[in-house]
Amino acid sequence: MCLNLAIFLGKIISFISKRLSFGAGATWPGEAALRINPHILSSFASQFRKGIILVAGTNGKTTTASMIKTILEAQGLSVVHNASGANLTNGIVSACIGQANWLGKIDADWGVFEVDENSLPIVLAELKIQNSKFKTTTKNLKFIIVLLNLFRDQLDRYGEVDVIAQKWQRAFPRLDTGNQAIKPYQFIANADDPLVAHLGEAASSRPGLEARALYFGLNDPKRFVKAVDHATDSIFCLNCGGRLSYEGMYYSHIGIWYCTKCKEKRPIPDVSDWKSPLPGLYNQYNTLAAVLVAQTIGISDKKITESLVSFAPAFGRQEHIGNAYIFLSKNPTGFNQSLRTVLELGSKKLLLVLNDRIPDGRDVSWIWDVDFEMIPKDVSVRVSGDRVYDLALRLKYAGIKTTLYENLEDALATTGSFYVLPTYSAMLEVRKILKGKKIL
Amino acid sequence: MKLSIAWLYPDLMSTYGDRGNIIVLTRRCQWRGIETRATQVTLETPARELAHCDLIFMGGAQDRQQKLVGEDFLKRKGPVVKDMVEKGIPALFVCAAYQFVGHYYKPYRGEKIAGAGIFDLYTEHPGDQAKRMIGNVVAELISSLSSRVRSDGDAISFGEIASSMTPRNDNTIVGFENHGGRTYLGPKIKPLAKVIKGFGNNGEDGHEGAVYKNAIGSYFHGPLLPKNPYIADWLIGKALEVKYGKEIPLAELDDTLEWQAHDSIL
Incomplete structure (x- = not known):
């Protein structure tokens, strides 16, 4: 009953x-x-x-x-x-x-x-x-x-x-x-x-x-990173507390690891x-x-x-709407990975959107753990979101010029293909503007 | 001019975007033509490398990481840092580091964990039912600091610094706090600021952070320095003053964006 x-x-x-x-x-x-x-x-x-x-x-x-x-x-x-x-x-x-x-x-x-x-x-x-x-x-x-x-x-x-x-x-x-x-x-x-x-x-x-x-x-030494990401969380052995060694790292603390101690x-x-x-x-x-x-x-x-073969990406994850490609980027490692991927894809136009609502986390400190410094000079970068000033400031200290948009709709109004890297609630907003109300 | 910054335990005590403080210190020096190097000081680094640094930073950590740091800091690096702070070397200790430079940390279960005793303060965790202090925070620097700090040495007051180094009249600091421990100051140390919004040291006495000689402790991350650039400049100024034995005026920078980000929290 x-x-x-x-x-x-x-x-x-x-x-x-x-x-x-x-x-x-x-x-x-x-x-x-x-x-x-x-x-x-x-x-x-x-x-x-x-x-x-x-x-x-x-x-x-x-x-x-x-x-x-x-x-x-x-x-x-x-x-x-x-x-x-x-x-x-x-x-x-x-x-x-x-x-x-x-x-x-x-x-x-x-x-x-x-x-x-x-x-x-x-x-x-x-x-x-x-x-x-x-x-x-x-x-x-x-x-x-x-x-x-x-x-x-x-x-x-x-x-x-x-x-x-x-x-x-x-x-x-x-x-x-x-x-x-x-x-x-x-x-x-x-x-x-x-x-x-x-x-x-x-x-x-x-x-x-x-x-x-x-x-x-992965067993692919060709994909080992040369410089270790800043955002690593677990590079000490869970077993004995010793510092882990790596044959090679793929990103963050992901790699072929071993403990020399235990x-x-x-x-x-x-x-x-x-x-x-x-x-x-x-x-x-x-x-x-x-x-x-x-x-x-x-x-x-x-x-x-x-x-x-015909796998279509989930919503907001490398999703293609109109001239925009949306790459959800909600934490330092995710952001680093999204950035690396869109730059490898040859992106010249980026829009980064930072919100601080409950689904995003209220604390935006983590943007300082993202390696924005990897963005080349010839890429144009727009920033928007609830915490647009925090984001613009982070990029200023990474040596990257940005155009700042308090209004997300204005930020999305652009021609030619571009890549959007938003936090979770920002991703929902971006989709809403580009697509209409429905989530799926 | 040259400055060397010691970044303590970057791989263990760097949880809440702490790297931002180092980036801001380094960049603001470089923009003024001051050659700057951040030395990463971690478990395997000999303590003597610390000793020729001009500015010290140490950030937040998770419990497991803090345990890994524990012995090394208390036995090897802590005593060196203590000497340097006593000599007036400027330092910034945030979150876990702020707790760590006090006398002790008492978890809600188990024994007290000894601190380095650099700051006259202690921290207690009131129990797992107690609310964690989380959220955006605003505080106002305590300007009455001036005479007391000055009588203690040659430090200038924070209040004065806040108004003299920026074109603004207010002297607020903004950030984000996230801590379970409550920190209580002893008689030999002064609070950094008065809480306007948020909890601060313990959510009871209305104070946030601590200042001793040229060293600052704070629960504010966000991180602290990007949105409070005048504190970064105060630390840089102090470092140069101690190193070169005279006050060195810092070139003014365009901080429009810094203050826009600051004001968005007010």
């Missing part, structure tokens, strides 16, 4: 918010349903025929989850996915409500959900609740947990990178089933991020796991070479993660390749 009422209310709200095209339509139905039934997620989760894939990490969640969805759907599998990037529990529940019928029944093979860093422990706890149901229903169901990376991001909201890693590590043991017959969890982790790899190794030794964690990573080292990747459908080194990692997920559930390499 409680479930039905929650679904009913959720669906009504979903219907109304879609009709009136409220921006928050991606979270309200879930929020309302959770108020009535706080464990509604577990009721949904047990209905997927094949399993659930969770994608967590600071950067690349949306793109990776979207790639996984694309691959699965190309195999004729049906997928429920929080495509609008609403990645708190309420967003995941909203996605389920959107797909469920009025009785709360979901007819789908897979749930593919990107999960916010802080929400991962909550979501995992919900999955454990419904774990008991699997014992009687199906034993072939899979849970795949993808750990992409951890970078400093919105410290006022998320706290420090290490705090998030600790929360995750504490949440993983809760996954233990206690029943050796059912081992449904599979970790897929980034070997090249020392913090994430450490979590993968720690999780691998837990009972109740299907197998040790599987790893993706001999802990980067795990050998299970997949390290795959053509990325999108430019940028960070998308190479997103691709490897998605491919490893697909391989894990038994999709052939040939089919994976075929299904990724």
Whole structure:
């Protein structure tokens, strides 16, 4: 009864918010349903025929989850996915409500959900609740947990990178089933991020796991950076505290790392070479993660390749609207990666947009950790956003001339192709101006 | 003219855009033709490299990183920094560094963690239920500092500096704070500023930061110096004065953008 009422209310709200095209339509139905039934997620989760894939990490969640969805759907599998990037529990529940019928029944093979860093422990706890149901229903169901990376991001909201890693590590043991017959969890982790790899190794030794964690990573010395990025977060060994050494770094603290003190080292990747459908080194990692997920559930390499050929970027992630290319850039590492990619693509016109609203983080200090100094002199740079003066000031000290626009619409009024690097809420605004109201 | 800036633990204590303070100090020197070098001083760097620097900066850190720094700072670098501060070498300590130069930090659970005792202050964390102090902050420099600081040595007051080095009458500082610990000043150190908006040192006594001789401690990042350029210039001025033994006037720079960014927080 409680479930039905929650679904009913959720669906009504979903219907109304879609009709009136409220921006928050991606979270309200879930929020309302959770108020009535706080464990509604577990009721949904047990209905997927094949399993659930969770994608967590600071950067690349949306793109990776979207790639996984694309691959699965190309195999004729049906997928429920929080495509609008609403990645708190309420967003995941909203996605389920959107797909469920009025009785709360979901007819789908897979749930593919990107999960916010802080929400991962909550979501995992919900999955454990419904774990008991699997014992009687199906034993072939899979849970795949993808750990992409951890970078400093919105410290006022998320706290420090290490705090998030600790929360995750504490949440993983809760996954233990206690029943050796059912081992449904599979970790897929980034070997090249020392913090994430450490979590993968720690999780691998837990009972109740299907197998040790599987790893993706790059073996490509040609792509090692010559100068180390300033924004590195985890260059000290999690095991012994010693300074990590690197055979080479790809970006930030991502690279082929090892500890000279305790001999802990980067795990050998299970997949390290795959053509990325999108430019940028960070998308190479997103691709490897998605491919490893697909391989894990038994999709052939040939089919994976075929299904990724026509992959279209997720909204705001290298999205092309009119003469603008939008590259969401929301933290130092993300910004550095976006900048590097658009400059490699030969961009001569940039618009950087900095907001400081709740989804962006209220603290804009992080722009001083971005290596804007890499922008060549012949690139014209416009700046805008709520904190346009902070951004212009940062660029002044990087030796880069900017044109300052207090009004975002004016900043977007330009001819010829240009690249927009906005923070999250700024990205939504940019899309709204360029495209009209709807998020998707 | 030449200046050498010591940047303490850039790979461990640089969490909230702290590098911005170094960039601003370096650039503002270069724009005035002062040759400047920032020396990165970290765990493996011998403490003697610190000793011939003219200005010191140390920033914020995460808990794990702060633990890694702990022993090295307390045993090796801290005593050198203490001597330098006592001699009037200007310094800026932000967030975790500000806590670290005090007598101790008391976490809500567990033992007190010793500090370097450079500043007469201590910090306590009131418990995990206590609210973290987060948000944009504005404070006003305490001009009554002048006589006291001056009687202590040859330092000029912040109040005077604020109005003499800029065409403005106000002497506000702006930034962003994010800390759980509450810092309390002892009798041998003065607060830097009076909080107008935000929490400051402890959210109780209305004070923000601390100043001792030519060294400043503050919870403000943002980072502190870009939007408060006159504090950067005060540090540079002091560094030159101590090094060359006389007051050296600094060429005025066009700070229009700096003040626009400053005013956008007020």
